[in-house]
Amino acid sequence: MAYQGFAQEYLGMPAVTRAYTTACVLTTAAVQLEFITPFQLYFNPDLIFRKFQIWRLITNFLFFGPLGFSFFFNMIFLYRYCRMLEEGSFRGRTADFVFMFLFGGFLMTLFGLFASLFFLGQAFTIMLVYVWSRRNPYIRMNFFGLLNFQAPFLPWVLMGFSLLLGNSIIIDLLGAEAGHSKQPGPLALQHRDCSGSHLLFLGRCFPQPAWRKEVAVNAWLPEDGI
Secondary structure (H helix, E strand, O other): OHHHHHHHHHHOOOHHHHHHHHHHHHHHHHHHOOOOOHHHOOOOHHHHHHOOOOOHHHHOOOOOOOOOHHHHHHHHHHHHHHHHHHHOOOOOOHHHHHHHHHHHHHHHHHHHHHHOOOOOHHHHHHHHHHHHHHHOOOOEEEEOOOEEEEHHHHHHHHHHHHHHOOOOOHHHHHHHHHHHOOOOOOOEEEEEEOOEEEEEEHHHHOOOOHHHOOOOOOOOOOOEEO
């Protein structure tokens, strides 16, 4: 019965959440069983561009460290907020959700070139949390029964928690920045656009990514615990 319940829950997960979560768990299990090592997975621009080890562009997002508190903490947040985004804001728009994954991963990879970061999975989780929190601004959160706040503050509460644990928040800031970023960028050009001929930011002529659109919330939403 327990197996059937787990199988039903697993198959009930939306496709993107199921695929990414499964890849993360299998990667960690492979490292734990010593089939592969973290040295084969980490982000290394030199090995990627000179040795053509292209898989590192993906595998550095799949490994969250050995089994332990950090791994389970990240998996809980990854599963929870990835699933809520896919079943909520992105319901019926799987292509948009996949594009958000690719766009966020691309930005974090660019930042990783200059920040000497080896694994970007935690940053990716923070990006998902940030996007969810901005799209659900009126939901009240409870952090382990200790702190009450509204959803947009969740990424910053997690950064404070990381500081208390003695961890660097650079990777958390990277994830928040990736979630906040717009496309295509602040390039000032003289261009005749929708409103006429004038100096403007290039981004004004292009639609924003779906996850950056404002959400109108007309009802008070129930308190949600972490």
